[in-house]
Amino acid sequence: MGGGVTLEEAARALAVDDEGRLSPLTVARIGRDLFDLLARMAYVEGGLAHRDVAPRNIMIDTGQLSVADQVEEGAFQLVLIDFGSAVPLESADSSLTARWGAPLGATADFAAPEMLTDDVSGAVARRRSLAVDVYAAAGVLYQMMEGHPPYDLSFAGRSQREGRSAYRIKTEFSAETPAGAHGSAADVRAVLASEPEVAVAVGRAAAELDSAPAPHRVRAALSAVDDQLAEVLMACLVPEQSRRPQAREVREALALFCSQYADNVARSLRGEPLAPCPLGGAAATAARRRRRLRRATRVAVDALSAAVAVGGAVAAGLLTQDMAVAFPAGQPLWSGPMPGLAVSVALLLPLAGALIARGSERGIGFGFARGLLGSLLGGTVAGLLASLTAWPSESVSDALYAVLFLAVVAPLPGLVADWALALPPLSSASSTAPLARPVLPWGAVPSEDRAISTASREALALETMSEAIYELADETNEEGV
Numbered sequence: 001m002g003g004g005v006t007l008e009e010a011a012r013a014l015a016v017d018d019e020g021r022l023s024p025l026t027v028a029r030i031g032r033d034l035f036d037l038l039a040r041m042a043y044v045e046g047g048l049a050h051r052d053v054a055p056r057n058i059m060i061d062t063g064q065l066s067v068a069d070q071v072e073e074g075a076f077q078l079v080l081i082d083f084g085s086a087v088p089l090e091s092a093d094s095s096l097t098a099r100w101g102a103p104l105g106a107t108a109d110f111a112a113p114e115m116l117t118d119d120v121s122g123a124v125a126r127r128r129s130l131a132v133d134v135y136a137a138a139g140v141l142y143q144m145m146e147g148h149p150p151y152d153l154s155f156a157g158r159s160q161r162e163g164r165s166a167y168r169i170k171t172e173f174s175a176e177t178p179a180g181a182h183g184s185a186a187d188v189r190a191v192l193a194s195e196p197e198v199a200v201a202v203g204r205a206a207a208e209l210d211s212a213p214a215p216h217r218v219r220a221a222l223s224a225v226d227d228q229l230a231e232v233l234m235a236c237l238v239p240e241q242s243r244r245p246q247a248r249e250v251r252e253a254l255a256l257f258c259s260q261y262a263d264n265v266a267r268s269l270r271g272e273p274l275a276p277c278p279l280g281g282a283a284a285t286a287a288r289r290r291r292r293l294r295r296a297t298r299v300a301v302d303a304l305s306a307a308v309a310v311g312g313a314v315a316a317g318l319l320t321q322d323m324a325v326a327f328p329a330g331q332p333l334w335s336g337p338m339p340g341l342a343v344s345v346a347l348l349l350p351l352a353g354a355l356i357a358r359g360s361e362r363g364i365g366f367g368f369a370r371g372l373l374g375s376l377l378g379g380t381v382a383g384l385l386a387s388l389t390a391w392p393s394e395s396v397s398d399a400l401y402a403v404l405f406l407a408v409v410a411p412l413p414g415l416v417a418d419w420a421l422a423l424p425p426l427s428s429a430s431s432t433a434p435l436a437r438p439v440l441p442w443g444a445v446p447s448e449d450r451a452i453s454t455a456s457r458e459a460l461a462l463e464t465m466s467e468a469i470y471e472l473a474d475e476t477n478e479e480g481v
Helices: 007-014 024-041 067-073 096-100 123-127 131-146 155-160 166-172 188-192 196-207 215-236 247-259 261-270 281-320 340-347 349-358 365-387 394-409 411-421 454-473
Strands: 004-006 058-061 078-080 324-327 334-337
Touching (some): 007 131, 340 365, 340 394, 349 394, 365 394, 394 411
């Protein structure tokens, strides 16, 4: 190897925000090539588990291309180093770990739980598995995506967990799902300024829309795409070794994520289903089960909210049917028996206002805020109509105001569920689509790009990126929504 830097060093240089997060697309490409390396280790004679996969033990070979050039090409020359903890999978007692029952040099922040204790039966046998590398590699990618490891194993972090050991923390608690640089960004435009390729993808997708998308909409669209990467990582970070996917399955899922990234950004901005990057076996089944559970919960809460609003409106309509009223009170222009249907329709205005104002933006906080304002606006209109009507008694008007309050509050659980539990639906695209090398911002594949000078490439990429970010800044068409 002519030269290189550790992934730990490279990650600091490639961060796109102050928290040390990398572009999710870069994380996925590094992950694809890292898991490709792990998958090939399975074909070494007898198989080989590294057992200390960590950022300091992963080198980016810069003998032919610099780190910046590898980022630009979307492919990384990775090399694993420090095999002091490695063990052949088919050997009986070939390592200090096997002989002494304690992990040799495994980095706790990234190590699988079975590498952190010898107090459970079968721990030694479970350490002789490629699944420990799958867990650790996912932990490395998690740190690059989120800026910190999956678990806080510092003294302060363990104190918050009542002093539990690293093993217990990793087996008794689930890591938080990473949000990534886009989902955590206060201003997504600042992140995109460090992601020319992603900014170009956003700009091209935005150019196909009727109007320039507001930054909050871009942030939500990118976060929905990044959630696919987070889902792959979380499937690898399960404590049960048997439930972790194989390295080749993770490699294939990440390769699909990378090759479909620009297309999925466009799909997400248009509100269309995303092309999936599924994992095989038990991991995919578990992911589908979680998705179905979230969807079922969201639908159930939506149905309950609507049932409460409609039930209250119908009951009030039946009770006020043919009741003698006058409108407006004081100097009535009309008096006579009240049509119960009119009362029901008025009490449904908050629900209708919430649904109309929220529109299709159910998965983001902005959609929730709009729905809440729509409900309040509908309730205000209904309340104004009720106050202008002369009812037979004060008790009737008090009861109607109580029902109106219920009608305004009823949509809120549904809005919260839509915001918190909404998931981008899976498309029917085939998971066996051919894998292509990443396409560069100017439309050339890496091998063809050699003919383009570095200055020309950078000028064209930056020009397109600037246009994309300029379009993101144009919020005038969205602010009035």
